[in-house]
Amino acid sequence: MLDPMRHHALHSDAMAGAAARQFVQIGLSEIALAAADMPLCLVKDAQTGRFTLIALLGLIEPRNLFWHDGEMRATYLPRAASLTGFRLDAAGAGGLAVDEADPAMGARGEALFAADRSPAPILADIRAGLERIVADIAAAQALIDDYARLRVIRPLSITLQLSDGREHVVAGLYGLDEEALAALDDATVVALHRADQLAPAAVMAASLAQVERLRQLHNATHARQIAAYQIAFTD
Amino acid sequence: METQQGEARTGAIRTIVVVGGGSAGWIAAARLAARHARGTDDIVVKLVESSTVPTIGVGEGTWPTMRNTLAKIGIGETDFLRSCDAAFKQGAQFVGWKDGSPGDAYYHPLNPPAGATEVNLSPHWQHLAGAAPDRAFADWADFQAALCDAGLAPKTITAPEYGGVANYAYHLDAGKFATLLRDHAVGRLGVEHIVADVTGVTMADNGDIARLELADGGSVAGDLFVDCTGFAALLIGKVYDVPFRSCRDVLFADRAIAMQVPYAEEDAPITSHTVSTAQDAGWIWDIGLWARRGTGYVYSSAHIDDDAAEAALRAYVGPAAEQLSARRITIEAGHRERFWQNNCVAVGLSAGFLEPLEASALMLIEASMDAIADRLPRTRAAMDTAARQFNESFTHHWARIIEFLKLHYAITKRVDTAFWRDNAAARSIPDSLKERLALWREHPPAPQDFAHAREVFSWPSYQYVLHGMGFETHYPAIAATTPDAAIARRWTGRIERMRADAVAQMPRNRDLLRAIREHGLQAV
Ligand SMILES: Cc1cc2nc3c(=O)[nH]c(=O)nc-3n(C[C@H](O)[C@H](O)[C@H](O)COP(=O)(O)OP(=O)(O)OC[C@H]3O[C@@H](n4cnc5c(N)ncnc54)[C@H](O)[C@@H]3O)c2cc1C
Numbered sequence: 113m114l115d116p117m118r119h120h121a122l123h124s125d126a127m128a129g130a131a132a133r134q135f136v137q138i139g140l141s142e143i144a145l146a147a148a149d150m151p152l153c154l155v156k157d158a159q160t161g162r163f164t165l166i167a168l169l170g171l172i173e174p175r176n177l178f179w180h181d182g183e184m185r186a187t188y189l190p191r192a193a194s195l196t197g198f199r200l201d202a203a204g205a206g207g208l209a210v211d212e213a214d215p216a217m218g219a220r221g222e223a224l225f226a227a228d229r230s231p232a233p234i235l236a237d238i239r240a241g242l243e244r245i246v247a248d249i250a251a252a253q254a255l256i257d258d259y260a261r262l263r264v265i266r267p268l269s270i271t272l273q274l275s276d277g278r279e280h281v282v283a284g285l286y287g288l289d290e291e292a293l294a295a296l297d298d299a300t301v302v303a304l305h306r307a308d309q310l311a312p313a314a315v316m317a318a319s320l321a322q323v324e325r326l327r328q329l330h331n332a333t334h335a336r337q338i339a340a341y342q343i344a345f346t347d
Numbered sequence: 348m349e350t351q352q353g354e355a356r357t358g359a360i361r362t363i364v365v366v367g368g369g370s371a372g373w374i375a376a377a378r379l380a381a382r383h384a385r386g387t388d389d390i391v392v393k394l395v396e397s398s399t400v401p402t403i404g405v406g407e408g409t410w411p412t413m414r415n416t417l418a419k420i421g422i423g424e425t426d427f428l429r430s431c432d433a434a435f436k437q438g439a440q441f442v443g444w445k446d447g448s449p450g451d452a453y454y455h456p457l458n459p460p461a462g463a464t465e466v467n468l469s470p471h472w473q474h475l476a477g478a479a480p481d482r483a484f485a486d487w488a489d490f491q492a493a494l495c496d497a498g499l500a501p502k503t504i505t506a507p508e509y510g511g512v513a514n515y516a517y518h519l520d521a522g523k524f525a526t527l528l529r530d531h532a533v534g535r536l537g538v539e540h541i542v543a544d545v546t547g548v549t550m551a552d553n554g555d556i557a558r559l560e561l562a563d564g565g566s567v568a569g570d571l572f573v574d575c576t577g578f579a580a581l582l583i584g585k586v587y588d589v590p591f592r593s594c595r596d597v598l599f600a601d602r603a604i605a606m607q608v609p610y611a612e613e614d615a616p617i618t619s620h621t622v623s624t625a626q627d628a629g630w631i632w633d634i635g636l637w638a639r640r641g642t643g644y645v646y647s648s649a650h651i652d653d654d655a656a657e658a659a660l661r662a663y664v665g666p667a668a669e670q671l672s673a674r675r676i677t678i679e680a681g682h683r684e685r686f687w688q689n690n691c692v693a694v695g696l697s698a699g700f701l702e703p704l705e706a707s708a709l710m711l712i713e714a715s716m717d718a719i720a721d722r723l724p725r726t727r728a729a730m731d732t733a734a735r736q737f738n739e740s741f742t743h744h745w746a747r748i749i750e751f752l753k754l755h756y757a758i759t760k761r762v763d764t765a766f767w768r769d770n771a772a773a774r775s776i777p778d779s780l781k782e783r784l785a786l787w788r789e790h791p792p793a794p795q796d797f798a799h800a801r802e803v804f805s806w807p808s809y810q811y812v813l814h815g816m817g818f819e820t821h822y823p824a825i826a827a828t829t830p831d832a833a834i835a836r837r838w839t840g841r842i843e844r845m846r847a848d849a850v851a852q853m854p855r856n857r858d859l860l861r862a863i864r865e866h867g868l869q870a871v
Contacts, residue, residue, distance in 0.1 A: 156869065158504070160504060160862070160865075161506075161867070161869055162869070260870070263870055265869075265870075266871055284505075347871060
């Protein structure tokens with residue numbers, strides 16, 4: 113929890129947290145926006161095993177390929193990417209908790225407290241941003257839970273062929289299986305459509321084409337090139 | 348035969364009647380209905396069970412085959428684990444079987460030795476173990492024993508239903524299991540449930556069963572009858588009088604005393620394997636479920652009386668046993684000479700029983716139903732062939748299981764009681780087992796030793812028990828320069844890494860079960 117005694121000197125460099133991320137969680141309202149740049153997939157939460165919706169930012173190393181020269185080179189910046197160091201916590205100053213180990217936290221960026229140790233105005237913005245994300249992610253979660261219930265989610269593997277002859281498999285990803293979607297009965301399809309759940313599925317499925325974008329970004333900055341890749345549903 | 352259509356269908360297998368509502372009956376009905384009911388073949392499955400004859404109420408250790416069976420029936424793993432108080436089982440640990448000295452224990456894990464399709468590690472272990480005699484085969488050849496030792500689960504919450512890092516089976520509550528199967532079979536699969544005592548049958552001219560007569564005056568006609576009436580063996584025994592082949596001369600146990608033991612505290616660890624502890628005249632099973640343990644002493648009444656056996660079980664359980672009641676069960680080792688006679692096939696205890704040393708009973712029920720459901724004869728004319736095949740393969744399976752169970756006893760070095768001495772006496776050991784033991788002194792058990800493509804216990808199981816029991820072997824040395832030795836070295840290196848990863852990543856058995864009860868597992 114955020115504590116003026118302990119954290120009065122702490123600064124937040126919002127974007128630094130995004131640089132080291134291989135993926136970032138996104139909310140329902142972000143699906144169409146993030147798909148303009150990033151492949152949208154699902155990963156399982158390590159504590160609950162539930163699927164969560166993410167935008168993929170990197171392929172091999174745990175880093176964000178859109179991050180270049182201190183800035184995000186993408187048309188859309190997922191909201192959670194600039195708030196990596198914070199969590200909502202009613203007991204903390206400004207209603208927040210911080211992860212001191214997050215790269216966004218340190219001596220650089222914006223101060224979290226004024227000289228008199230009162231919360232800086234930025235804390236209110238951060239909190240409002242987090243509240244919005246939490247609600248938006250919950251909405252995405254409901255959507256994804258429905259997909260899981262309909263059994264249209266399948267394990268997805270991205271196999272990269274590297275220029276040194278090696279292969280790298282991006283594991284632990286899941287995607288929407290368009291064949292399974294197409295096999296749903298009419299009533300279910302109409303119900304999905306009326307609930308605004310069909311369009312997101314199409315956008316997510318189409319967003320996998322952005323793996324090519326990640327390949328290009330990777331190859332622009334790495335000596336070891338990604339020569340080719342395959343995206344496949346496994347199991 | 349009123350119409351031509353009716354004539355064309357003469358002899359078609361349309362109605363299958365399962366008699367008995369224990370684990371066997373409900374597995375049978377659910378498997379048949381999931382495979383055939385509502386399909387193009389238009390088969391109706393009915394299950395008749397008595398409300399006065401109780402089920403056996405034990406049978407809590409399974410094989411990994413249960414994962415397949417449940418998936419085929421259409422029950423999700425999350426639902427199964429939650430409603431049957433089930434827990435993960437990764438094998439069996441045999442305590443005190445080798446010589447009864449302190450620390451005498453070995454594992455028969457469910458993972459085969461690593462690299463099983465590439466290399467037979469057994470002879471390599473024998474030579475390397477000379478340098479490190481403390482390294483048990485199961486622990487050297489695979490990582491699962493380490494998970495068992497640490498009380499860890501075979502998978503994590505992010506694994507899909509029925510998938511895992513290590514091979515696994517379950518410990519389950521038998522009563523709750525039958526209830527789950529019943530609700531699913533009746534509610535989802537369209538099985539017709541009839542509660543009534545079967546008092547007799549009406550036979551057809553060809554010696555088939557035409558219908559069952561019920562105590563309430565009703566009757567149930569059918570084309571195929573599955574006898575799942577437990578030890579009563581109502582159809583295969585009482586109607587057809589198919590002889591029972593006893594194997595008491597090989598496997599001595601004829602009694603069991605069962606006791607359910609609550610955990611001392613709510614968060615107590617759940618052992619992720621069955622513990623089978625040798626006693627003076629038999630052995631005690633100890634099976635960890637979500638909410639309690641199931642224990643029981645399986646013994647030979649020729650070697651101990653019932654009261655002394657119960658006292659031994661109480662001593663094993665400890666002070667907690669003072670509040671608990673024990674249930675005595677009479678068992679008879681052996682099986683029917685034939686299992687499928689005319690249009691009646693016996694599945695479960697009606698077919699036979701062997702002490703639950705390797706939890707093979709439910710597996711045999713599953714295997715029987717695989718054979719029956721997947722190769723269901725479509726007409727009466729095809730049934731005799733199906734019956735012949737079934738009888739042949741299951742006679743083989745029973746013989747092989749008897750031999751494998753006997754192996755656990757035959758090579759013991761215990762001489763402390765008459766039970767163990769009699770068990771190692773040559774007259775109680777089948778000739779086929781003697782012959783194999785002689786062979787396996789010189790050669791490690793290998794696929795070539797097993798005739799059937801699908802053996803219930805194959806060479807990995809034999810290796811775990813033979814080496815676990817300290818069976819003396821003289822396998823020819825394998826030069827370090829051979830390709831085989833290189834493959835073995837590569838695998839032993841891999842096992843070390845797999846073991847370290849698995850022990851670091853797997854959650855405690857109870858923690859995973861709690862997470863599954865809370866969040867569920869995903870289907871994929
Ligand atoms: C001590 C012990 C330990 C065991 N441990 C294991 C283990 O760890 N693992 C394992 O796989 N197996 C184990 N087993 C075996 C396992 O319990 C059985 O294989 C399994 O429960 C199947 O039993 P069943 O359904 O054949 O018989 P039962 O459970 O006895 O069911 C018989 C059914 O037939 C009905 N019935 C009987 N007569 C009539 C009639 N006249 N009319 C209508 N219905 C009738 C009864 O009402 C009942 O529903 C163990 C067995 C024993 C005895």
